[in-house]
Amino acid sequence: xxxxxxxxxxxxxxxxxxxxxxxxxAEEHGINTxxxxxxxxxxxxxxxxxxxxxxxxxxxxxxxxSEAKLKAEISQRVDTGAPAIYVWGVMGDQLxxxxxxxxxxxxxxxxxxxxxxxxxxxxxxxxxxECEKAHVPCDFYVKTLHSDDYPSATPKELRKEFIWLxxxxxxxxxxxxxxxxxxxEFMRTVEKPWIAFKVLAAGAIEPRQGFxxxxxxxxxxxxxxxxxxxxxxxxxxxxxxxxxxxxxPRPWRA
Numbered sequence: 001x002x003x004x005x006x007x008x009x010x011x012x013x014x015x016x017x018x019x020x021x022x023x024x025x026a027e028e029h030g031i032n033t034x035x036x037x038x039x040x041x042x043x044x045x046x047x048x049x050x051x052x053x054x055x056x057x058x059x060x061x062x063x064x065x066s067e068a069k070l071k072a073e074i075s076q077r078v079d080t081g082a083p084a085i086y087v088w089g090v091m092g093d094q095l096x097x098x099x100x101x102x103x104x105x106x107x108x109x110x111x112x113x114x115x116x117x118x119x120x121x122x123x124x125x126x127x128x129x130e131c132e133k134a135h136v137p138c139d140f141y142v143k144t145l146h147s148d149d150y151p152s153a154t155p156k157e158l159r160k161e162f163i164w165l166x167x168x169x170x171x172x173x174x175x176x177x178x179x180x181x182x183x184x185e186f187m188r189t190v191e192k193p194w195i196a197f198k199v200l201a202a203g204a205i206e207p208r209q210g211f212x213x214x215x216x217x218x219x220x221x222x223x224x225x226x227x228x229x230x231x232x233x234x235x236x237x238x239x240x241x242x243x244x245x246x247x248x249p250r251p252w253r254a
Contacts, residue, residue, distance in 0.1 A: 014227075020045045022228040023053050029235040035197070035223040039080060054081070058088035058121065061107035063100065071110055078114045085111055086119030086142050089197075090165075092127045097162050105136045112137060119195070123164055123176050125183050128190060138192070140254070142223070144177040145184070145196040147213050150204045154178065174202040184217040184250075193254035197223040207234050215241045218250035 014022075023034070023045040034042050034055045042055045057077045061070055077085045087104055095103050104120060104127075111118040120131055121142035128141045148156075154163070158170035159178040176198040177183060187194055196219035200210040207230070214222050215238075226234055246252075 016041070018228065020049060022226075022231070023051060024049050025228055025231050026226075027051055027053055029231055030239075031231070031235065033083070035195070043080075054083050056084045056086065056119075057082055058086055059107060059111065060088045060091050061095070061103055062091060063095070063098075063103060070107060074107075074111045074114065078111075078116060082116065084117040084119065084140070086121050086140070087138075089121030089123055089142060089144075092120055092122040093124045093162060093165060096122070096124060096127045096130050097165070101130045101134045101136065104131060105134055108136055108138050112139075123198075124162060125179055125186060126161060129186060132190065140193040140195060141187075141190065142195045142197060143183065143187070144198040145180060145214050145217065145219055146177050146199050146201040146205055146210055147180055148175075148177075150174075150201060152204055153201070174204040176201065180217075187218045188250045191253065193220045194218060195221040195223055199224060208237060211238055211241050215245045216248055218248070220252060220254040 019038075019041050023042070032052065032054060034053060036056070036058055039055050039057060042053050045051045045053055057080070059070070059073055059077060074085070087107055092104060095101065108118050108120065117139040119140040119142050120127065120136060120138045122128065123144045125143070128143055131138060152172050152174060154170045154172065154175040158168065160168060161178070163171045163178065164176060196214045199205075199214040199219070199222050200207060207224070211222060211234070222238070224234065
């Protein structure tokens with residue numbers, strides 16, 4: 001986390017052309033969906049390369065956003081041809097922290113009128129817990145999941161809910177699931193598909209370990225950032241792990 005040149009190195013390597021070539025490589029190995037951001041690049045790739053890549057974008061139902069603006073945002077996302085949309089994880093955290101799960105529910109209800117699957121994202125386990133209590137009619141959850149077995153994980157005694165929003169002693173930006181065991185146990189009770197993200201703790205965990213942990217413990221899908229040179233190996237690994245975990249404790253929900 002202390003390598004200050006990495007952002008510059010990343011931008012030097014991942015040029016616009018390489019992004020398009022990476023989409024092509026991903027599609028060749030079975031990846032058909034980009035998650036969260038990059039809609040302009042997806043559209044460009046499909047046009048220039050004849051691809052069929054799709055994107056699941058987020059919506060941001062901030063409290064200061066008017067009904068008209070939020071509904072327009074939802075419509076704009078749907079009009080791009082997105083197969084699904086979801087409430088942005090940071091906003092899911094913030095609204096739950098503020099006791100405003102009703103706003104999440106409202107956003108989901110408005111989005112569902114467009115007849116596509118609608119999810120709710122979060123880093124905090126409190127979000128799906130409160131959504132289930134409030135009977136938020138979402139179709140899937142987007143929730144972080146990774147182990148805490150790596151050197152730069154925040155020590156347990158320093159962890160606190162929403163630490164990624166407020167910061168705090170011992171936290172680095174690779175600790176996004178502060179209670180993996182509790183997350184696993186609760187998600188076993190949820191009868192909706194689960195897209196797990198940050199499964200590599202923002203690069204602190206090897207794919208072989210992170211993928212296995214996510215699929216073994218209940219994730220139906222994983223959203224993973226990858227460089228082009230990682231795609232082939234990661235896709236082959238994911239296929240093997242899904243096959244291996246067919247009889248895992250949490251039933252496959254998708």
